[in-house]
């Protein structure tokens with residue numbers, strides 16, 4: 001899939017979801033099966049999309065928002081001849097909103113779809129308009145990732161033009177977005193510019209987004225990596241030869257605090273202590289200007305089974321479990337935020353407000 005309206009053509013090796021025009025279905029690459037199998041799930045309505053989000057068939061803040069947008073379009077196509085059309089769509093939107101609580105992109109996309117629904121409620125082609133909006137949201141996300149990749153790689157080059165050792169956490173790659181990726185988008189662009197000696201990939205327990213998803217993406221493109229257990233990150237940073245820790249985000253509060261995969265906060269403290277720069281890469285659809293600070297971000301708790309069972313096999317015996325799957329990194333631990341609207345050094349409330357008032361760079 002080649003993309004890039006008015007931008008350099010980039011071939012996207014991995015796209016985690018697409019609209020199947022012939023079947024009128026949303027196709028999702030089942031990320032629970034990767035890297036061992038590439039299986040696609042066809043979604044016919046909003047309930048199936050909501051379940052796929054909840055069960056992490058599709059995951060990653062931007063990808064969740066895009067999938068939810070297609071979910072609204074799917075439901076509109078299914079309900080367009082029902083009695084109380086288009087009011088009948090609201091339960092589906094509510095069901096999608098209830099699928100996962102932390103990634104604000106989900107609510108951002110549903111808000112856009114809801115506004116379009118109101119604006120075009122009396123149009124006979126309302127379902128087609130909603131589908132076009134979902135496709136536009138998807139395309140805009142890909143273009144945002146391409147822009148952020150370039151901006152982040154140029155920033156890395158400004159600090160040091162030699163090949164460098166980088167570290168990433170979880171999966172903020174093509175699989176977490178509409179394609180190309182946020183943190184991995186920067187790593188892809190940096191690798192293309194000859195700036196990557198090695199990517200240290202944190203396995204990211206318990207769901208293993210690093211060892212199963214990020215590693216799968218990097219191996220496919222021959223981007224050099226080394227996998228490590230999460231608890232080795234501090235030891236690796238202590239050696240002093242990792243120049244950047246680069247991560248994605250699920251929700252960024254108005255003061256610059258960042259919610260991301262559990263373990264990100266510890267990584268930011270370790271990076272600060274050992275002199276590695278900390279880069280967060282996220283489209284502005286991840287910024288929640290309605291939340292003053294990170295302590296207000298809802299943190300998802302997932303099932304105990306994620307810690308106790310792996311691939312259907314018990315890892316240990318049943319016991320009480322605490323499984324928060326996100327944490328909040330205070331803005332003062334973040335060296336730079338890369339968005340499609342530009343770069344913010346040392347993000348805070350003022351610089352984020354200024355960023356959000358900017359137009360997109362291109």
Ligand SMILES: CSC[C@H]1O[C@H](OP(=O)(O)O)[C@H](O)[C@@H]1O
Nearest residue numbers: 059060061170172176248260261
């Ligand atoms: C580009 S956003 C990716 C973001 O989402 C991941 O969470 P999950 O796999 O639970 O959806 C993780 O926080 C990544 O940084």
